[in-house]
Amino acid sequence: MKLRLRDLTAQFALLPTWAIVVFAYIGTIAWSIRISLSSSRILPSDDFVGLKSYYRLFSTDRWIISVQNVAIFGVIFIIGALVIGFLLAVMLDQRIKGESLFRTIFLYPYAMSFVVTGLAWQWILNPSLGLQQMMHNLGWESFTFDWLARGDRAIYLVAFAGIWQASGLVMAILLAGLRGIDEDLWKAARIDGIPTWRVYLHIVIPLLAGMFATALVLLATAVVKVYDLVVAMTGGGPGVSTEVPAKFVIDYLFNRQNIALATAASTVMFIAVLVVLTPLLYHQYIIGRRRAAA
């Protein structure tokens, strides 16, 4: 009796959450998948055409380009942010004067939105009045850096702007990890005469595995969701050369009025994330909790 009463108040408090979970999360996903299996164009229709939209999706050039771009962006962005973030954290961990000032400087881009990041770099990197022109004015006439206007290169600059924004995040996370490493480890390594770089490579980095995983999860989430950075910096251009899946979905939902194709694309994104995520989360939460309970 007591148990049921206790359950009731807690359930009552969770009512809004139940509503959100059922409608806004599960309901929307189910509905999206349902639409992707219909022949909907501007408005959703109730027919069922199977995987037709999915076939169309993967024969749409723009989608293929989007997927390729998010892969390029993801690899460069994640590796770049991890490497730069790690280097910054290690350098800051050398008992540096003015450490907090450096830390503040490295992390401030992360406080700003992707829109702001994209617009700032769009201006700096624009070939006509930006970096390239400045170099010409300084006398280096042959300097060319017009990647933002080149379809085959612009995506690298988007990744670069992303690295600028997110490296500080990696630095902050890894620095916290470095501070947690036992001083005795450094003593032991010193007595054994192991060179510092080897200590970092073979001992410190493995010790920071959890921190790297944390940073990786945050960066990977940003990669899948990348939308505003592209919209602000290149608008998907030149042409469609910097399109990404998130933008593909929005464009087809709200501008190109092909919601079956758009929901098919979003379902593919959803499944891709699920496939990567489920084993990870299962491992971390279910197994981890069972072990903690034992």
Added chain:
Amino acid sequence: MTEATDSPGSWAGGTSKSATSAPVDAATAGAADSRAKGGLRGTEPWGPKPTRITPARIGIYAFLVVAALFFLMPFYVMVITSLKPMSEIRLGNLMSLPDAPTVEAWVEAWAHACTGVDCNGIQVGLMNSFKILIPSVILSITLGAVNGYALSFWRPWGANFIFAVLLLGAFIPYQVYLYPLVMMLSYIGLYNSLPGIVAVHTIFGLPIMTLLFRNYYAGLPIDLFKAARIDGGSFWTIFFYLILPMSGPILVVATILQVTGIWNDFLFGLIFAGRESQPMTVLLNNVVNVTTGVREYNVNMAATILTALVPLFVYFISGRWFVRGIASGAVKG
């Protein structure tokens, strides 16, 4: 202690970092002076701080300074560009200081820049962003706190299910929710409205807020809760008189996360806010990328800085709390 920890590069070219390895440090550095006097204070090194500058330390500082310049450069360029008249910008000297600094672009960006159909500047967006921000932050934190409390202490039926859905929901790309959510919100008349965008921010802030509070409450001693139960405390009594007063730190972290996150949002504002209440980020993008005609880079940059001011302000006053926030944003078990 500080003397020992600050001792620079006596070993391995300056990358040493041990705070307590004084004997080894002193011996290998051959600091006879400090060793002789060291006896007076046990094994603590003694004497003036070693000031030897090794090449490795110079390298470290050089790296850090170059990195700092790289991170600061875009902001510097934004500021000087915003202070230049267009005639000067057309010369193409990106990094040079303005010859004749003017705040005209700032006035223009604030009050007259075209953000689509209207030309009332970015100020409209500032007000809209605050109107979206305040209720969204309060609602999502309230819900998150109650959720975290219910899920960690009460564990009612379905708690694990809610937790699992929210956990997955934190990572799933928003695109998969968007269209049905637009349909649902227009069905209840909230699409393209202020309450609508607030609802959307609350919905999608829920996973991170719930996880944040749940993890924090999971770290509180359960015996405290049990004692309160034995004393006959009800769900809400315990929440308001016991749990909430202990939630200070996590409320600060949650507020920082939500304020910066919601302010910086672009996607939801674009889709759900409607023309009347578009947030600053959306209007900023309109000023720069949608408006046709001659591009006024100084106005663009002024508008960009204005849009970044609120999160930057939060960042600078919150300091270490900000780092705590992003670390907990990583959703640890």
